[in-house]
Amino acid sequence: xxxxxxxxxxxxxxxxxxAIGIFAFFSYDPEIGTKIKxxxxxxxxxxxxxxxxxxxxxxxxxxxxxxxxxxxxxxENGGFAADSECGSSNGVQYWNTKEIFCFLQxxxxxxxxxxxxxxxxxxxxxxxxxxxxxxxxxxxAVTEITIADGADSYTVAPHFRVNLNYRFDxxxxxxxxxxxxxxxxxxxxxxxxxxxxxxLEHWKFSDCDSPEFREDGRKIAFCVESPGSYSVFKGGKxxxxxxxxxxxxxxxxxxxxxxxx
Amino acid sequence: xxxxxxxGIMEDFSDLIFMVIALFFMFFFVLAVFQTxxxxxxxxxxxxxxxxxxxxxxxxxxxxxxxxxGREMRMKEILFHxxxxxxxxxxxxxxxxxFQQRGxxxxxxxxxxxxxxxxxxxxxxxxxxxxxxxxxxxxILNDKKFGSITxxxxx
Numbered sequence: 001x002x003x004x005x006x007x008x009x010x011x012x013x014x015x016x017x018x019a020i021g022i023f024a025f026f027s028y029d030p031e032i033g034t035k036i037k038x039x040x041x042x043x044x045x046x047x048x049x050x051x052x053x054x055x056x057x058x059x060x061x062x063x064x065x066x067x068x069x070x071x072x073x074x075x076e077n078g079g080f081a082a083d084s085e086c087g088s089s090n091g092v093q094y095w096n097t098k099e100i101f102c103f104l105q106x107x108x109x110x111x112x113x114x115x116x117x118x119x120x121x122x123x124x125x126x127x128x129x130x131x132x133x134x135x136x137x138x139x140x141a142v143t144e145i146t147i148a149d150g151a152d153s154y155t156v157a158p159h160f161r162v163n164l165n166y167r168f169d170x171x172x173x174x175x176x177x178x179x180x181x182x183x184x185x186x187x188x189x190x191x192x193x194x195x196x197x198x199x200l201e202h203w204k205f206s207d208c209d210s211p212e213f214r215e216d217g218r219k220i221a222f223c224v225e226s227p228g229s230y231s232v233f234k235g236g237k238x239x240x241x242x243x244x245x246x247x248x249x250x251x252x253x254x255x256x257x258x259x260x261x
Numbered sequence: 262x263x264x265x266x267x268x269g270i271m272e273d274f275s276d277l278i279f280m281v282i283a284l285f286f287m288f289f290f291v292l293a294v295f296q297t298x299x300x301x302x303x304x305x306x307x308x309x310x311x312x313x314x315x316x317x318x319x320x321x322x323x324x325x326x327x328x329x330x331g332r333e334m335r336m337k338e339i340l341f342h343x344x345x346x347x348x349x350x351x352x353x354x355x356x357x358x359x360f361q362q363r364g365x366x367x368x369x370x371x372x373x374x375x376x377x378x379x380x381x382x383x384x385x386x387x388x389x390x391x392x393x394x395x396x397x398x399x400x401i402l403n404d405k406k407f408g409s410i411t412x413x414x415x416x
Contacts, residue, residue: 009273013280036302042309050316054400057323061337061402121405165332233338235406236345238330 048147048154055145056158063128063160066118067137068232071166071241073113075226078245079104079171081112089246092221095178098250106171107131114139128160132168136161166230166241173227177203178247186249191218202227208242218249311416315396319414322369323400325362327355340371340412341404344384352385366390367416374401374409384410 078084078093086094086102095102111130114137118124128139141158148154181199188194192213195205199222204211208223226241233239325336329351334342336355343352356369368388372381395416403409 007269009277013276037306038310039306042306042313045313046309046316050313050320053320057320057337057400058402060335061341061404064338065405163333165334233332233342236342 044152044154047149048152052145052147052154052156055147056156056160059158060160060162062118062122062124063137063139063162064164066114066122066124067162067164068234069117069121070110070114071164071168071230071232072234072239073117074109075241075243078243079106079109079174081109081116086248089216089219090221092244092246094219094246094248095175096182096248098248098252101175101179101182103175104171106168110137110168135165135167136163164232166232167228170226170228170230170241174224174243174245178245182247182249186218186251191215191220191249195220219246220249221246312396312398315398315414315416318363318365318367318416319398319400319412321363322359322365322414323402323412325359327358337402340402340410341407344371344373344404344407344410349385353387356387357389360387360389365416367395367414370413372411372413374411377411377413383413 074081078095080093084093084095084102086097086100088094107130110132111128114130115124115127118128126141126143128141130140131138137160139160139162144155144157146153146155177200181195181203184198185191185194192215195213202225204223204225205213206221206223208225211223214221222243222245224243224245226243230241231238232241323335323337323340327334327336327339329339329342336359339351339355343349343355352371359365360367367390368386370383370386372383376382376384397413397415399411399413401409401411
């Protein structure tokens with residue numbers, strides 16, 4: 001370069017190139033070209049979100065099955081998850097003694113029966129906190145499900161809300177009907193006649209298919225058909241809901257003495 | 262410093278013009294390469310997006326509300342009921358209803374999971390498309406009585 005003054009342009013060009021070089025060096029990315037758009041996001045959806053949704057689907061399916069089995073188990077056991085405080089006889093849970101009525105705490109009984117069935121028969125490993133609303137059973141999970149792979153993880157709470165096409169509120173109707181029946185017939189000397197006259201159509205003696213009046217003292221076993229004609233599907237079969245329960249028509253001494261005055 | 266040598270200035274200007282032209286062509290070349298690359302990667306994104314939409318369609322299908330004997334159910338319950346009772350007509354009827362309501366074109370097949378894994382035939386299958394070009398998704402559901410079924414959906 002002969003012209004020293006003109007060399008300034010060369011230095012400017014060299015400076016610009018050097019600046020570009022330094023910038024390129026510090027912002028070097030081995031992946032040349034544009035990256036795949038939404039690669040991480042789509043990978044996340046595919047590897048975490050979709051498997052989690054499938055897991056929730058499975059939880060719901062298990063809840064539906066366990067819910068149907070809970071309905072049947074409770075109905076078979078007079079609405080009790082365990083034994084009635086009023087006692088049992090020949091596998092029939094009694095709803096009252098001569099002194100008291102053992103009114104059902106329906107939500108508690110559902111919790112007891114459902115969780116036992118879910119854990120025992122459906123591979124559930126954690127109990128749920130259950131409530132019901134209309135014909136829907138609502139389960140709040142105690143623990144969450146985490147799908148993790150390396151550094152990333154996705155956590156969902158496996159709550160569920162499933163339609164069982166059945167109302168647990170039926171128990172309240174049946175308890176009212178039972179209380180009325182006991183109050184009417186417990187003083188009647190001819191208990192059989194009284195019950196035949198007073199019990200509602202869906203109340204059957206002993207067995208719903210072949211009703212037969214059997215008296216054990218003044219304790220009577222009933223099979224009550226669902227007033228709402230509810231049924232559940234189990235194994236492809238439609239099973240009618242039938243409640244097995246017993247009522248004690250023994251007059252209480254206190255009431256007897258009170259009514260004697 | 263202001264250059265006053267006219268010859269030097271002319272040389273520098275010609276260098277500058279040459280450099281600008283060279284940079285222009287280089288930029289043009291790099292842009293062309295990047296454009297092609299972007300097109301290919303957009304395609305890859307679209308394919309993955311199709312897979313995700315296919316998964317969503319399958320989840321939507323399994324949660325689709327359906328009535329059976331006056332009872333409100335979900336399609337997953339219908340599938341187990343149809344499998345339990347070997348009622349292929351029930352499956353086809355409800356699946357056609359889903360196709361119609363959702364405007365879905367494709368195929369849904371239900372396999373016993375063991376049969377699916379060994380390449381066996383489906384329990385039920387329904388299609389309303391001659392050719393399927395969309396994504397394929399599958400899900401496994403378990404039932405205490407029937408066992409495990411695999412649902413495959415091809416959009």
